Amino acid sequence: MVQNVVGLRENAEACAQALLDGDIEQVGKCISTYWEQKKCMVGGGVEPAVCSQTLALVKADLYGATLAGAGGGGFMLMLTRKPNVGAELKAKILGGVKGAQTFSFHECEVDVDGMQTVRD
Numbered sequence: 615m616v617q618n619v620v621g622l623r624e625n626a627e628a629c630a631q632a633l634l635d636g637d638i639e640q641v642g643k644c645i646s647t648y649w650e651q652k653k654c655m656v657g658g659g660v661e662p663a664v665c666s667q668t669l670a671l672v673k674a675d676l677y678g679a680t681l682a683g684a685g686g687g688g689f690m691l692m693l694t695r696k697p698n699v700g701a702e703l704k705a706k707i708l709g710g711v712k713g714a715q716t717f718s719f720h721e722c723e724v725d726v727d728g729m730q731t732v733r734d
Contacts, residue, residue: 620656636725642677642693647722649680664692664713672703672712697723 629644653660661681668690669679675694682689694703700721707714 615655618651622648622651637694639677642679644678645691645693646678652680660697662669664711666712668707668714671704675699675703676705 625644625647628646629641632638632640632644665681672692675696677690677693677695679690682691692701692703700719704719707717
């Protein structure tokens with residue numbers, strides 16, 4: 615458990631560096647590692663079957679994924695390999711995962727410019 619906590623810190627640092635470097639593939643690896651570390655903290659059975667099935671189905675389409683929220687429930691974050699594939703993944707998931715009809719799907723994109731202020 616202590617080593618896992620050390621790993622959580624190291625992975626957070628690696629993720630921060632990947633974000634600074636613009637290395638999206640590494641960010642994906644870090645978020646997947648984070649999910650494995652969270653599951654280790656709780657023990658077995660934390661990942662709902664519908665989530666396991668979803669992740670297995672779309673694994674090849676992703677750089678990484680994690681579940682967010684208390685205990686890993688409530689929201690699944692997926693970092694896709696290709697941009698603008700939300701509709702494609704949604705169709706794949708709804709057609710291939712029993713129980714996914716209860717999911718809601720949301721797309722977002724990374725703001726590469728960051729917050730800017732404008733002065734008159």
